[in-house]
Amino acid sequence: MSEMSKLNPTLDTIRRIHELLPSFYTKQAQRDAGGPVAWCMAAVSAEILYAFNLHAEWPESFGAFCAAKGISPHFMEQAEADGYSAELCSYVRNTIGYVSRMVEVGGQPPEAPKGGMGTPTMLLGAGVICDPRLKWFQTLSSRYLKGVPVFHTDSMSPPPGTDASDPKVKAHYMQLLRQTVHEQIDFIAKQLGRPIDLDRLRNALALAQEQNLLTWEMHTLRAAVPCPMSSGEFFYACPAPLQFMTGQPEAVAFLRCLRDELRERVARGIGTIENERYRLAWLGLPPWFNLGFFDRLGELGVVFPVESVYLEGEPVQIDLSDPVEALIERSWKRSEWTRKNGSEINPDTLAACNMSVAGTQLMRSWVKKFKLDGVIMHRTRSCRAVSFGQTHMKNIFAEEGIPTLVLESDMGDPRTWQQSVFMENVRGLLATIDGARKAV
Amino acid sequence: MALSALARARAIYESRGERARELKAEGRKVLGYMCNFAPIEMVEAVGLVPYRIRGDTQERVTEADQFVEASGCPFVRNTFDQALKGRYDFLDGLVMSHACDSVQRMYGIWTQHKPAAFNYLFNVPHTVTQGTERFFMRELQIFREALEKFSGRKMDDATLAAAIDLYNRNRKLIGELYALRRTDPPLITGAEMLEVLIAGTGVPGAEFETLLTEVKAEVLGRSRKPEKKAARLMFYGCINDDTTLVRLIEECSASLVMDDTCIGARSMLGNVGGGEQMLEGLMHYYFRNFQCPRTYRGTDMKRFDYLIESAREANAQGVVLYILSFCDPHKADVVEVRSYLEEAGLPSLVLEDDYSMGNLESMRTRIEAFIETIA
Numbered sequence: 149m150s151e152m153s154k155l156n157p158t159l160d161t162i163r164r165i166h167e168l169l170p171s172f173y174t175k176q177a178q179r180d181a182g183g184p185v186a187w188c189m190a191a192v193s194a195e196i197l198y199a200f201n202l203h204a205e206w207p208e209s210f211g212a213f214c215a216a217k218g219i220s221p222h223f224m225e226q227a228e229a230d231g232y233s234a235e236l237c238s239y240v241r242n243t244i245g246y247v248s249r250m251v252e253v254g255g256q257p258p259e260a261p262k263g264g265m266g267t268p269t270m271l272l273g274a275g276v277i278c279d280p281r282l283k284w285f286q287t288l289s290s291r292y293l294k295g296v297p298v299f300h301t302d303s304m305s306p307p308p309g310t311d312a313s314d315p316k317v318k319a320h321y322m323q324l325l326r327q328t329v330h331e332q333i334d335f336i337a338k339q340l341g342r343p344i345d346l347d348r349l350r351n352a353l354a355l356a357q358e359q360n361l362l363t364w365e366m367h368t369l370r371a372a373v374p375c376p377m378s379s380g381e382f383f384y385a386c387p388a389p390l391q392f393m394t395g396q397p398e399a400v401a402f403l404r405c406l407r408d409e410l411r412e413r414v415a416r417g418i419g420t421i422e423n424e425r426y427r428l429a430w431l432g433l434p435p436w437f438n439l440g441f442f443d444r445l446g447e448l449g450v451v452f453p454v455e456s457v458y459l460e461g462e463p464v465q466i467d468l469s470d471p472v473e474a475l476i477e478r479s480w481k482r483s484e485w486t487r488k489n490g491s492e493i494n495p496d497t498l499a500a501c502n503m504s505v506a507g508t509q510l511m512r513s514w515v516k517k518f519k520l521d522g523v524i525m526h527r528t529r530s531c532r533a534v535s536f537g538q539t540h541m542k543n544i545f546a547e548e549g550i551p552t553l554v555l556e557s558d559m560g561d562p563r564t565w566q567q568s569v570f571m572e573n574v575r576g577l578l579a580t581i582d583g584a585r586k587a588v
Numbered sequence: 589m590a591l592s593a594l595a596r597a598r599a600i601y602e603s604r605g606e607r608a609r610e611l612k613a614e615g616r617k618v619l620g621y622m623c624n625f626a627p628i629e630m631v632e633a634v635g636l637v638p639y640r641i642r643g644d645t646q647e648r649v650t651e652a653d654q655f656v657e658a659s660g661c662p663f664v665r666n667t668f669d670q671a672l673k674g675r676y677d678f679l680d681g682l683v684m685s686h687a688c689d690s691v692q693r694m695y696g697i698w699t700q701h702k703p704a705a706f707n708y709l710f711n712v713p714h715t716v717t718q719g720t721e722r723f724f725m726r727e728l729q730i731f732r733e734a735l736e737k738f739s740g741r742k743m744d745d746a747t748l749a750a751a752i753d754l755y756n757r758n759r760k761l762i763g764e765l766y767a768l769r770r771t772d773p774p775l776i777t778g779a780e781m782l783e784v785l786i787a788g789t790g791v792p793g794a795e796f797e798t799l800l801t802e803v804k805a806e807v808l809g810r811s812r813k814p815e816k817k818a819a820r821l822m823f824y825g826c827i828n829d830d831t832t833l834v835r836l837i838e839e840c841s842a843s844l845v846m847d848d849t850c851i852g853a854r855s856m857l858g859n860v861g862g863g864e865q866m867l868e869g870l871m872h873y874y875f876r877n878f879q880c881p882r883t884y885r886g887t888d889m890k891r892f893d894y895l896i897e898s899a900r901e902a903n904a905q906g907v908v909l910y911i912l913s914f915c916d917p918h919k920a921d922v923v924e925v926r927s928y929l930e931e932a933g934l935p936s937l938v939l940e941d942d943y944s945m946g947n948l949e950s951m952r953t954r955i956e957a958f959i960e961t962i963a
Contacts, residue, residue, distance in 0.1 A: 236916060236920060275713070278689055278916075279688050279689050279882060279916045280916045280920060282714050282715075282882070283921065287920060287923075290888075290924055300714070300884055302720055307711060308695070308709075309707065320723070320726050320730070323723070324722075328717075331717070492700060495693075529659050532914065535659055536656065536690060537656075539656055539657050543654075556659075
């Protein structure tokens with residue numbers, strides 16, 4: 149284990165991300181142009197926003213960005229000084245601190261990176277994934293951004309053990325999803341004073357289908373040995389196009405370019421590092437403030453060919469003649485796929501967006517598919533949605549003979565990170581893997 | 589010698605499910621439930637014994653750590669730990685409601701490791717709209733059918749109406765006991781009240797009715813009344829199924845005269861209405877009007893008016909806010925709740941706990957200081 153591995157150059161597509169995704173990385177100009185601004189939670193359909201041509205800001209993404217820029221502790225401390233518990237989601241605390249500063253200075257806080265998020269004219273929430281999301285925008289509008297209207301979609305998923313192929317079950321859940329999607333569209337239309345552009349929605353959904361094919365192929369390409377892209381690069385480059393730009397031409401072009409580059413790397417046998425020695429799965433959200441951690445592990449010969457979050461899942465093809473109905477049908481199919489792959493610890497996944505969550509059976513299958521030697525779980529203390537159930541997953545990997553290391557920290561709060569301790573822990577995991585190999 | 593009604597309530601409270609186990613030995617099926625969205629009236633209507641799953645603050649979590657992490661709801665972890673230790677082996681069925689992330693995730697893990705003969709997750713939307721209310725009504729109907737299948741008994745409208753009527757009578761009696769807390773000093777202490785309520789969650793509805801009736805008569809008839817204390821307080825917050833903290837507050841020279849928690853006024857007062865539209869009545873009671881902070885109720889601070897009204901009606905001078913670690917809905921709300929209470933002239937004290945009551949002496953100091961400032 150003493151030999152260090154050399155990192156290969158970053159994928160060219162990822163190096164050019166700012167150039168390839170200008171509408172995501174140059175929002176200041178769009179904000180300066182004026183007009184409505186929606187703050188949106190992940191799991192709000194980016195295709196619907198695109199169809200309305202509505203400028204969207206994503207506080208979760210902003211939280212990750214603030215963490216990467218080292219400013220999140222400042223905003224979180226402001227939220228904590230306002231009384232909010234440090235146990236609450238660090239994205240939530242980051243946003244609360246940010247708006248608290250907005251109120252304090254009467255505009256965008258000058259310390260906010262990239263000009264902040266702009267002043268919202270509406271808050272679009274999504275009731276899936278976790279509890280704090282329901283409280284988050286409620287708090288913002290009750291206390292800081294008084295009077296800014298809020299709309300939450302509210303869809304539920306069939307519980308584990310339910311036969312989702314039963315038409316009665318499907319009808320029960322689809323009725324709620326259909327209702328909430330239509331209410332959301334009506335709400336946005338009312339705020340903007342104009343209807344949704346259904347042709348634009350159809351186009352976005354068509355591109356989202358292509359995007360889904362691309363991401364599934366990339367997911368599969370990453371199973372190659374050596375692994376062409378590790379989780380560090382994935383987390384740096386992929387959440388924005390996958391989650392916040394779904395179905396937008398720029399996002400699809402970017403992903404196509406990235407897919408092509410992965411194909412080429414696989415064909416030429418080039419990995420993300422030279423001398424790949426350990427293949428691990430990453431479970432949980434990354435430490436956004438320290439994506440360089442993945443490089444440090446790369447130097448130890450570690451690659452992460454797969455991660456449990458931001459998974460689009462198996463491609464779903466749908467009839468787009470009625471685009472709103474297509475969006476709803478796609479959500480159901482994706483939820484069915486998640487259920488088929490084990491859903492006992494998953495949150496509600498029946499969301500009108502393009503995301504899925506890895507089920508436990510799916511993760512079990514990853515051991516062979518990605519030739520895993522071990523797992524690192526990032527237990528994000530402020531995020532119950534991702535962390536609660538990880539021990540259950542750890543047990544499942546143990547049944548497959550795969551050791552797991554748990555690192556407890558946070559996705560957005562660097563105050564919880566212990567680099568030297570974690571590096572030591574990782575070396576321990578790698579020694580365990582080495583020991584197991586020798587024993588064979 | 590037969591125990592008095594209050595002593596009997598205490599015995600049921602302390603025996604932790606003994607009555608349910610007796611009924612099980614007599615051939616009845618017992619259905620354990622967690623959280624308060626799936627109506628117990630329906631459970632009773634098919635002849636099952638409803639039993640509210642409790643944790644045990646006095647027992648350290650030892651087994652559950654193998655399956656769930658420490659950074660989740662400590663109450664949920666504790667109940668699962670109890671299950672792993674076999675304390676709930678007498679349950680024939682398990683019904684958990686999708687109240688919060690922790691309960692929802694726990695259901696999947698619990699039923700993998702300690703499945704009952706009947707396992708059920710009652711799904712609950714997070715917002716209150718016409719669409720979500722219709723969803724909840726359909727959930728009620730699906731739950732009804734599942735209970736019928738499990739119990740082998742038809743839940744006809746007459747039996748459901750009778751069960752609703754029984755629990756409405758119980759809620760009315762609970763309301764009458766709460767009214768006895770409005771006097772100064774109150775005629776029944778907060779600890780006695782909580783013991784009665786917890787006892788009632790572990791016995792069939794008819795036995796609870798008898799207990800409530802006898803407790804009321806005993807309280808009205810007893811010559812030795814609770815003593816007058818320095819302050820009258822309201823108790824708000826997370827689930828509290830243990831009388832330790834309530835006793836501590838009352839030892840610190842305060843009377844707990846009202847509460848807003850889910851074994852208490854939040855879920856055990858009021859009335860299921862609706863007449864013949866029983867599912868609609870149940871939906872109103874268990875969803876639209878049930879003030880659990882996990883449900884989004886808009887951004888107007890008036891959503892907390894019911895708290896102010898309750899405190900005023902009970903002549904409370906301040907509010908103790910009891911918040912469990914990692915309870916995101918309560919932790920997010922508590923800042924606004926405090927500020928709204930303060931605006932209404934009601935001081936508050938936040939007590940955080942990890943469902944172990946491990947810091948009682950520090951709590952005592954803070955409670956005493958709080959009472960001193962408001963008395």
